[in-house]
């Protein structure tokens with residue numbers, strides 16, 4: 001088994017993944033992510049971005065191929081060890097804001113910290129700081145249903161950033177945000193990543209979102225390609241006819 005390069009916090013080789021119904025999603029993807037890097041995974045809808053993030057984070061196991069985190073294999077871990085890895089070292093932002101309806105905003109934000117063993121008081125302070133940075137600090141006592149969709153997504157950003165994960169996986173995280181909101185939230189994400197040494201893997205089909213990354217890898221039909229030319233958002237609406245040079 002070839003060891004991953006030292007400066008890659010995350011490294012994957014030749015990942016293949018087929019869904020239960022037989023749909024092919026990844027056809028041999030290799031990728032390395034350097035420590036502290038913001039890496040965009042770009043490509044049209046259905047190109048395999050979510051599946052790649054799911055394999056890299058250990059949420060699902062690739063059919064074949066290798067995933068390494070900090071030079072330790074993830075692909076050989078069982079479900080419980082992968083769950084612990086995700087809880088303790090990784091963060092995740094979904095395209096739709098998923099919050100616990102019975103908890104208020106600061107409790108939702110503090111939850112991953114408390115699951116990692118941080119005391120309630122310290123977790124509350126940290127949660128509030130991140131909510132303030134994301135301009136939803138004044139909503140901390142409200143329940144999720146009292147917020148707009150865009151505000152709920154900002155809470156999800158705060159919840160993912162508060163524990164300063166080693167790697168934050170963000171799957172189309174700006175999808176529920178208005179265009180005007182996107183720049184601010186992405187700036188908060190990249191600033192936080194740089195100041196806290198958080199590595200970010202950002203799946204997006206939006207060229208403006210991908211532009212905040214240090215580097216972009218492109219997927220098309222479950223394979224890496226050199227360039228995918230996506231039309232501007234609005235024109236594409238995810239139906240991007242892409243030309244490729246690979």
Ligand SMILES: Nc1ncnc2c1ncn2[C@@H]1O[C@H](COP(=O)(O)OP(=O)(O)OP(=O)(O)O)[C@@H](O)[C@H]1O
Pocket residue numbers: 019020021023024025043044045046047048049050051052203205
């Ligand atoms: N649960 C599933 N069952 C069967 N096929 C699936 C499933 N999820 C995704 N697929 C298929 O796998 C392929 C890759 O999907 P994936 O969601 O990884 O792509 P994506 O680039 O993230 O797309 P999107 O931007 O729409 O989320 C697509 O052909 C998709 O239709």
